Amino acid sequence: MKAVYAERPCPDDPLTALRFGERPEPEPPDDDWTVLEVRSAGLNHHDLWTLRGSGVPSHRYPLTLGVECAGTDDTGRDVIVHGMVYGREFLDCPVRDPAWTMLGEGRPGTFAERVAVPRHTLVAKPPQLSFTEAGAITGTWLTAYRMLFTRAELLPGRTVLVQGSGGGLSTALIQLGRAAGLRVWATSRTGWKRDLARELGADQAFVPGAPLPEPVDAVMESVGRDTWAHSLRSVRAGGCVVVAGATTGALPPAHLTRIFWNELRVLGVMCGTLAELRSLLTFMVAHDLRPRIYREFPAEDGAEGFRLLAEGDVGGKIVLNW
Structure with missing residues (x-):
């Protein structure tokens, strides 16, 4: 499958390590995981830090980037991905899980045609939000x-x-x-x-x-x-x-x-909980709020989105679409 990934950690010139190309298909570790067809995924500064190698062991590279996304699960349901990976028993406070990690860091990320995620980290996408908007929510x-x-x-x-x-x-x-x-x-x-x-x-x-x-x-x-x-x-x-x-x-x-x-x-604050994500979506629909999308790019042009994010000259979210 196609993906946007970091070929290697590169602290001095991170964009030179960015690639678009073939990566292995996702492999769910057990039946509590599902494979999502990604529709849209937002860029975050976390992705730039991962390109630099911050906090990620070198043996994990090449590594598919991306923390947040919206897509369709294996039941045909349109969903939003929480982005954090943690045990079901830590739903109320994911960072208390000693093994917690994030997509695009400890697991292959969302800048791919498909991504494996825990089923308990998915919430239904409100129909009022487009995939582009829904894919730009959990990271910010x-x-x-x-x-x-x-x-x-x-x-x-x-x-x-x-x-x-x-x-x-x-x-x-x-x-x-x-x-x-x-x-x-x-x-x-x-x-x-x-x-x-x-x-x-x-x-x-x-x-x-x-x-x-x-x-x-x-x-x-x-x-x-x-x-x-x-x-x-x-x-x-x-x-x-x-x-x-x-x-x-x-x-x-x-x-x-x-x-x-x-x-x-x-x-x-690291990130919100799944319950807060549901409350946020309810609040956004009630108040007719939408993420401000600064630029959209097809995934194969993701390097241009990364360049804008790295330069800091943005006014909202940058989103990659599949």
Whole structure:
């Protein structure tokens, strides 16, 4: 079958390791797994990190990339894939499974004509969502939902700062926050992305590091080193910073004094649960929300999507279609 895969880990020039070509057919390990016919799959920064070899042993390469997708299972049902691989007994908290992993990391990923997935990690695709939209949800929208509502526990009227607006996660945070009645502020280095943030529902948009009109209740942080100090300065005493990534570096100065002096909470998010995915889909349908699709490519042209993602010049999700 055809697939988009990393031929080898390449930390210095990851796109040179990207390939489109033949890969082995998926092999479900037991009857609790199924083989999915992939229709659409969204790109995520996780895919770039896997190209670089971050956290993946070299013996797993060549490795088919891709964490999220939508497609059709062996019963003919249109479904969305959770993206995490874990035992059924860990449905409420997948990261507690000592053997948990992700598609496109510990198992062949979703950028292929077919992919093997655990049956208990599938949910029905709402008919209101196209395959392109449904294939761009679990890597960013599900993470955003957990950040805002499960970890930060934000309620209508609260103020949230979204750092680094423009990508799939930040656009999801803005759209979900707006729909939930939050006051949403966002930052971006580029003017058109600040304009996009306001278009999607942000009340105000600022350049990174700018003083805010007042402290916020929570900061959604996925940028890392370049915005970390500003995130800690921007949140009110007793507030929280929710971390779901570190695209500019994972080792900023911790500023521990500010954290304990202001009794801040620093909360991590890897991905949402299956129950949260179902709640997210219900919320999206009720509020007529859709992922903002920046570009679509046929799978054989996936290298162009990866190039855009690596350059950071995106305003939403990039999706590969089969």
